[in-house]
Amino acid sequence: MPEENEILDEHLSGEYKYGFVSNIESEKAPIGLSEDTIRFISQKKNEPEWMLEWRLKAFRHWLTMKEPTHWPHLTYPNIDFQQIYYYAAPKQKPQYNSLDEVDPELLRTFEKLGISLDEQKRLSGIAVDAVIDSVSVKTTFREKLSEMGIIFCSFSEAVREYPDLVKQYLGSVVPPADNFYAALNSAVFSDGSFCYIPKGVRCPMELSTYFRINEANTGQFERTLLIADEGAYVSYLEGCTAPMRDENQLHAAVVELVALKDAEIKYSTVQNWYPGNKEGKGGIYNFVTKRGICLGDYSKISWTQVETGSAVTWKYPSCILKGNYSIGEFYSVAVTNNYQQADTGTKMIHIGKNTKSTIVSKGISAGFSNNSYRGLVAIQKGAENARNYTQCDSLLMSDKCGAHTFPYIEVKNKTAKVEHEATTSKIGEDQLFYCNQRGINNEKAIALIVNGYCKEVLNQLPMEFAVEAQKLLEVSLEGSVG
Amino acid sequence: MTTVAATVKDKILTIFKNASAKSNTAYRKEALEYLQNLEVPHSRMENWKYTRPAFLTKNNYELASEIKNIDISPYLLDATYYHLVFINGLYSEKESVLPAVAKDILLVELKNSDNFFNKNFFTTLNAAYFTAGLNIHIPSGIKLDKPLQIIHLSTHNYIANVHHVITVEKNAKAEILITTHSLSENAFLNIFTEIECKENATLTAHLLQLEESESSQYNYINCRQEQNSVFTINTFSLGKSWIRNDLDIVINGSHCEANLYGAYLPQNNQHIDNHTLVKHLKPHSVSNELYKGVLTHRSTGVFNGKVLVEKNAQKTNAYQSNSNILLSNDATVYSKPELEIYADDVKCSHGSTTGQIDEEALFYLQSRGISKDSAMRLLVQAFVADVTKSLSNQTVKTYVEEYVSDRFMNGYAQ
Incomplete structure (x- = not known):
């Protein structure tokens, strides 16, 4: 997309214009990946020795691994991992003085999404202090949280201040050697969020990366660790509906959730990274490993995701149901348009007795895109009375796109009850006709039908998020009628 | 390796x-x-x-x-x-x-x-x-x-x-x-x-x-x-x-019909794997698939069925279903029904279930004086009958049905 280049150019020239060139060289690790790069990152972040060791171990293992290319239903050019910068200090965003200077295309999208003016300014990188007093907002949040004993900080901060917690849980859900991208992330992760909810505390607000203390600068290799102690509850939001542009093409994040006895974690994601232009050029590769473990009895982890962005998505938010009576949920809407490709789904691993899981996945493909659901339901031998219900529906919006379902069901206990259902269809002519008859044009009618189709999932999102997500679906599918 | x-x-x-x-x-x-x-x-x-x-x-x-x-x-x-x-x-x-x-x-x-x-x-x-x-x-x-x-x-x-x-x-x-x-x-x-x-x-x-x-x-x-x-x-x-x-x-070709039926009853350490691929290349065709498994002892059953509908194959109807009953805690089922669809005007669905004999049905039969073993056998027979009832060849039908009833004659094996 030419305007993407323009934006990048603007970003770069912006830096020069305002003279943010100081020490750029020393802030960037040399291109490529080696043990030295990792030492450099670790040193930059003032990490303790054990953290560095942990990274190096992951890196050594990564070297022995192969990129998973044979099973995902995705095609993309080979990634040269030696042509990537693995560390760059958070750069100064280009600063604009008013909204007039911002790319009008971006503003139009903001408007459609119904993002407030203040928010628009913040997102498009207008000098922050001119917009809202964000510092005071953050401080009030921070005070309120720390009163309750909740820790919510950047990952680097957590490594320094709460090493015991980090040591205990880091890599316990997604081991460094888990998969190719998790190993890569473990070796080079730049930063991320750390959150700990103490025993019996119900987090009073939706935690979100939005208000993260270390600036909302989502890195290329993010690492999130969230621990809900006994009886705690937290709802966590990741991402935002606003289009996110980033110059790094490869993103490999890792998210780990730990729910102890009686704890509940609700993790909602709206992903809207740059999907590439209409011809399928550019766009983000999003290779994410997300996994939660229900460690204690009666714990619950619920994933909700609305995926509309990225050129290539490879993502399987999973639940390990280890505690007895634990519950795992996965609600997903994945939209692909133009030449986007998504291979996404979940894994529900039943280990404990009387565990339950629900999977509701709604895929929408338009344009020339390919959208696959890939999910695993595994009932281990000891998982007495496990129950799973899976429903995956696909909606095809054009005759050039593809919708695929690849469920893996593995049952090793006879008391299990596992159900899987999937359908593939298009929007019915009769439905469209019904809307047209009532004066609703095709575009609006499709938005209406799609929103109805996704309702089950959107209902799981926190209120404000749900409204935005609904609009996001409309924007994502714009121009795909036909 | x-x-x-x-x-x-x-x-x-x-x-x-x-x-x-x-x-x-x-x-x-x-x-x-x-x-x-x-x-x-x-x-x-x-x-x-x-x-x-x-x-x-x-x-x-x-x-x-x-x-x-x-x-x-x-x-x-x-x-x-x-x-x-x-x-x-x-x-x-x-x-x-x-x-x-x-x-x-x-x-x-x-x-x-x-x-x-x-x-x-x-x-x-x-x-x-x-x-x-x-x-x-x-x-x-x-x-x-x-x-x-x-x-x-x-x-x-x-x-x-x-x-x-x-x-x-x-x-x-x-x-x-x-x-x-x-x-x-x-x-x-x-x-x-x-x-x-x-x-x-x-x-x-x-x-x-x-x-x-x-x-x-x-x-x-x-x-x-x-x-x-x-x-x-x-x-x-x-x-x-x-x-x-x-x-x-x-x-x-168009207006074709493909029917795939199957039943597998592995026992002891047996391993049975059924892989099927139905490729729809032309429009207006129908495919139907039903596979059922009853697993005993330490046996393993694998079902991997794929329906692929190519771009040209509009108006395809494809249906796929796999059900399994586990009669033993050492038995394993791997079920993978797949859909790969590139045409938009199609009706495709699949389903997969795995479980055990319905407790309520079992209770119903037992409360009417049928022993647990007989009731189990009846229910397994009924489960497999969903597949055999489509058979027009009486010899094959009788053969399979008799096999199922004989197999569980001496109670259902753990």
Whole structure:
């Protein structure tokens, strides 16, 4: 997309214009990946020795691994991992003085999404202090949280201040050697969020990366660790509906959730990274490993995701149901348009007795895109009375796109009850006709039908998020009628 | 890992060194060379994730060189049917009874053609060590008056590589039973069947896997359907063999119908794997698939069904279902129903369920004075009956139903 280049150019020239060139060289690790790069990152972040060791171990293992290319239903050019910068200090965003200077295309999208003016300014990188007093907002949040004993900080901060917690849980859900991208992330992760909810505390607000203390600068290799102690509850939001542009093409994040006895974690994601232009050029590769473990009895982890962005998505938010009576949920809407490709789904691993899981996945493909659901339901031998219900529906919006379902069901206990259902269809002519008859044009009618189709999932999102997500679906599918 | 795989292959290649020396045609050589480049299936291959052909290294196989004399009457499903007999992979003309209309049943010739071997490891193995096979041709307009049974019997530690070519011409109709039997635990039967259903043709095939011993079997069936043809295949795995069935159905005409039914009842340590692929290339066709499994002891059942609808295949209706009952806590089910769809005006759905006998139904029967064992048996029979009720061939239907009721006569096995 030419305007993407323009934006990048603007970003770069912006830096020069305002003279943010100081020490750029020393802030960037040399291109490529080696043990030295990792030492450099670790040193930059003032990490303790054990953290560095942990990274190096992951890196050594990564070297022995192969990129998973044979099973995902995705095609993309080979990634040269030696042509990537693995560390760059958070750069100064280009600063604009008013909204007039911002790319009008971006503003139009903001408007459609119904993002407030203040928010628009913040997102498009207008000098922050001119917009809202964000510092005071953050401080009030921070005070309120720390009163309750909740820790919510950047990952680097957590490594320094709460090493015991980090040591205990880091890599316990997604081991460094888990998969190719998790190993890569473990070796080079730049930063991320750390959150700990103490025993019996119900987090009073939706935690979100939005208000993260270390600036909302989502890195290329993010690492999130969230621990809900006994009886705690937290709802966590990741991402935002606003289009996110980033110059790094490869993103490999890792998210780990730990729910102890009686704890509940609700993790909602709206992903809207740059999907590439209409011809399928550019766009983000999003290779994410997300996994939660229900460690204690009666714990619950619920994933909700609305995926509309990225050129290539490879993502399987999973639940390990280890505690007895634990519950795992996965609600997903994945939209692909133009030449986007998504291979996404979940894994529900039943280990404990009387565990339950629900999977509701709604895929929408338009344009020339390919959208696959890939999910695993595994009932281990000891998982007495496990129950799973899976429903995956696909909606095809054009005759050039593809919708695929690849469920893996593995049952090793006879008391299990596992159900899987999937359908593939298009929007019915009769439905469209019904809307047209009532004066609703095709575009609006499709938005209406799609929103109805996704309702089950959107209902799981926190209120404000749900409204935005609904609009996001409309924007994502714009121009795909036909 | 590579060394292990390499030794497996070396072993396989040396096993047959003597045998292949006898008829070293150029074609065999080509297949052998091709085989060198193929990996022995292992669990990191997506298609072999749950199935390991461990038997390949366990046994020492040989190729049969002469046709054994054996009484085949116990293996005839119905004595009045036409039958073609293969003993240890060799065609026994003496025991066979051929239909008059299809006189041109010929031994398959080894030929140089792409689709003859390059599918996978086992089909290439089949080509390299090919023993015998038949070319069955049903001429156009002919309706075969009686079903035709192709019997495959293994008696010793032989590897039988059989390759059949079945062509049902325009407006023709036939019913074929492919039965497999084994008296030896060390036998390996590798069948490659190419089927072609021409315009308006109707073919019903029954695959009855009835091994009396714990041998091994690989089965590859490739069916190509032309316009208006109806192809039905019923797979019943009732024997004790390690089984992998690969079914590839290509619907290359409009208004076709493909039906795939199957039931598998593995026992002891048995492993049964059913892989099916239904490829819709043309619009307005229908495919139907129903597979049911009842698993006892430490057995494993694998179902991997894929429906692929290509861009042109608009107005396709595809339905796929797999259900399993686990009767033992040591049994395992892997179910993977897949949809891969590139056309938008289609109706495709699939479902998969795994569970145990419905407690309420069991209670209902017990409260009416039926013992728990009998009630269980009744419910299992009813479960399998969903598959058998579609059978029009009464002989096959009765055979399968009786097998199921006998199998659980002495209570349902843990």
